[in-house]
Amino acid sequence: MTSPTSTPRSQDSDSFLGAVDLTGLDGLFSAEEKQTALKVRGLVDELIRPNIARWYEEAVFPTEIIPELGKLGVLGMHLDGYGCAGRSAVEYGLAAQELEAGDSGLRTFVSVQGSLAMSAIHKHGSEEQKNQWLPAMAAGEAIGCFGLTEPTAGSDPASMLTTARQEPGGDWVLNGSKRWIGLASLADVAIIWAQTEDHGNGRGVRGFVVPTDTPGFRAEVINAKLSMRASVQCEIHLEDVRLPESAMLPADSAVGLKGPFQCLNEARYGIIWGVMGAARDSFNTVLDYTLGRTQFGHRLAGFQLTQAKLADMAVAINKGYLLAHQIGRTKDGVLPGTVTPAMISTGKLDNCRVAIEISREAREMLGGNGITLEHSPLRHANNLESVRTYEGTDEVHQLTIGRTLTGIGAFTPTA
Known part of the structure; x- marks a missing residue:
């Protein structure tokens, strides 16, 4: 049996996304965009991964990371002025998927702070409200x-x-x-x-x-x-x-409700990217695990059923990133058209479905060890139950898409 190399197979790739990148996703992003993602990944690797199992078990949100997120510039990073970084929608998406690779709770903090609370003030507030709150919120000095x-x-x-x-x-x-x-x-x-x-x-x-x-x-x-x-x-x-x-x-x-809905769509957009981080982390975990664990005299990664599952997971993750990229470039005006509610609902609905299925599959492939906090997939799966529900349930997004397809609003029951 070949011994695993010192570099995990999941990271042994020229792509910044690792071995899961089957379709040249790396080439879709600029050097600056990838550098933003890697900076966020560095914070996650340094501060989150060594501690997240304990924080999750003890139900603790680590407030000490808030100033660090402010220094990194990810709080309201897609907003312009008032101390905000003014980065692109795609850069924000890449940051979101790196944060959620650490834990959904971390990405949720950034989403609530930036895409909901800060966006509401930035989109709808007075100059006085913007100047009073946004600089402090961008720095992590106010929540x-x-x-x-x-x-x-x-x-x-x-x-x-x-x-x-x-x-x-x-x-x-x-x-x-x-x-x-x-x-x-x-x-x-x-x-x-x-x-x-x-x-x-x-x-x-x-x-x-x-x-x-x-x-x-x-x-x-x-x-x-x-x-x-x-x-x-x-x-x-x-x-x-x-x-x-x-x-x-x-x-x-x-x-009216268009005010909060504009903010909700900002948060939903971040989820489209974020859940791909959880899916990628689950995939990486199980890829490295099956390469390193031997059963019946063979590495688990050498079994046909294992490879079939890994292949399906990787293909689904690639499609999820491509969907997020399409929506992000449209949001940034790089691609023609405008981002519609149906577009946001398509991304949120399907990427959440994909991510939760991948994390569940990864847990199953880890066997009994998969129920421990030593491994991330079941934690991701549990978190994704919430992510799939908030900012619009599956049914809400199905009806949003259905309204676009048929021209008929079906949110209220018919007699």
Whole structure:
């Protein structure tokens, strides 16, 4: 039997993506883009991989990494100005997949901070709001969260019960609850979406910039989780939270649900890339494991069934990267056309499906050892159950695609 080399086979490739790159993916990216990915990979290798098993087991989110992420420039990295890096959509995607190769909870932090909270302020906020919050958030000196989902309104945000009432003096008073809100207990600022009284002025749902030290704001950590354990999700309670008139996101683009949906599509875009990192890490783990483990006198990697599974996994990962690349280049304006909701839903739906199946398959190929925290695939699979659910379930994305294909909206049941 040939002894494994000192360099794992999964990394023994000219491609920065490793042995999984069967289709020349490396050539799709510039040297600068690959350098961005490798810088993020270096942080993951140094700070995340040695500790993630313990953090996951103990349900700890490592707040000490936040300043390091700020120094790396990945917080709001796709936004321009106000201390943000202003990088391309593809570079952000490459960063996201490196982060999620470490753990979905790490990529989720960057997504909630940058694609949700910071994007809401950047897209819809006043200059005062942008200058107050974005530079500190980009540096990791302030943390944000994004409050849309409610205990009784998950996939149907139009039925939210949280209200914002404007009083004669101009102040807004918020009441209600939000659930599954990432980072809320750590956050310095929350973007809260609420129903406003409609006086014929088209307000409807509006967003508010809420400092979390405002009286009446309370965040409770949801502890009993089987997924995303190295991450923080909370329930927010708003009891007569009084805000100045200037707390509302003022832009016309923030009127109604189009405001939060624009931010959700930014987060969904990051997921399209991110889950490929989890899939690639699961593949790398099982490739190296099967090359190094002997059963029945042969390396596991030499069995036909093992190679068939590895081949299917690698092909699926290549297709996932190609899909993410197509959407990213379109988003950057390099390819013709504009990114549509159906395009985002296609990427989020299929890449999540692919990633969760690959991580499950990899766990199975590890045998009994696969249920331990020594190996990443089952941790990735558990995390991906959450990633597949948040920012739109499979069904929401299927109906978004179906609406585009048929011209018929089927989100509400027919009689």
